[in-house]
Amino acid sequence: MNRNYHMRQYMKDHLPLYLFVSVLFVMGVIFGALMVNALSPGQKEEMARHMNSFIQIVNQGSEFGGQATFWESFSLHLKWIALIWILGLSVVGLPLIFVLDFLKGVLIGFSVGYLVGQMSWKGMLFAFVSIAPQNLIVIPALVICSVGACAFSIYIVKNRFIQKRGALYPMFIRYTSMAFGMAALLFGVALLEAYLSPVMIKWVTPMLAVQAG
Numbered sequence: 127m128n129r130n131y132h133m134r135q136y137m138k139d140h141l142p143l144y145l146f147v148s149v150l151f152v153m154g155v156i157f158g159a160l161m162v163n164a165l166s167p168g169q170k171e172e173m174a175r176h177m178n179s180f181i182q183i184v185n186q187g188s189e190f191g192g193q194a195t196f197w198e199s200f201s202l203h204l205k206w207i208a209l210i211w212i213l214g215l216s217v218v219g220l221p222l223i224f225v226l227d228f229l230k231g232v233l234i235g236f237s238v239g240y241l242v243g244q245m246s247w248k249g250m251l252f253a254f255v256s257i258a259p260q261n262l263i264v265i266p267a268l269v270i271c272s273v274g275a276c277a278f279s280i281y282i283v284k285n286r287f288i289q290k291r292g293a294l295y296p297m298f299i300r301y302t303s304m305a306f307g308m309a310a311l312l313f314g315v316a317l318l319e320a321y322l323s324p325v326m327i328k329w330v331t332p333m334l335a336v337q338a339g
């Protein structure tokens with residue numbers, strides 16, 4: 127009961143940060159989707175060639191995913207969490223956390239925007255099975271981690287430099303535990319990407335073909 131109260135209070139106290147980070151991410155997604163229109167015909171043709179090559183490999187029955195994909199995926203997620211955690215330890219890292227959130231949105235927005243722009247509803251279907259499942263978990267995890275990093279950075283400024291009171295160690299342990307919790311969650315996401323996503327991708331690739339333009 128006491129734990130639930132503290133959790134609700136934490137969410138209430140940091141609601142503006144959650145809103146700001148979420149809006150920043152959405153802006154990144156929109157910006158990334160708009161970037162697709164800035165691609166030259168040559169760039170679109172090159173991307174379409176790579177995409178069609180991947181689709182052909184999958185349709186031929188080649189295996190992908192598995193342990194190698196798992197470690198690659200988990201390593202990437204872990205680097206994002208670790209970087210945000212490190213940036214949260216210093217005041218100067220605060221703006222860079224926001225930059226990372228925006229860039230993550232750009233990457234997702236560009237990927238989905240390209241697929242939909244080139245393949246219409248088929249691209250939406252492919253994005254639904256290849257991009258959406260893991261990011262439904264990754265995005266909230268990164269938002270939580272980013273807000274925790276911002277809150278810890280603000281706590282350092284407010285309670286150590288301005289008011290010069292408050293114990294830093296308990297907050298650091300709580301902050302680090304949160305980062306480890308998000309890392310554990312993304313461990314599960316990496317498993318999904320390595321063993322479930324390939325199966326879903328194989329279901330839809332027979333109907334896909336990317337047209338350059």
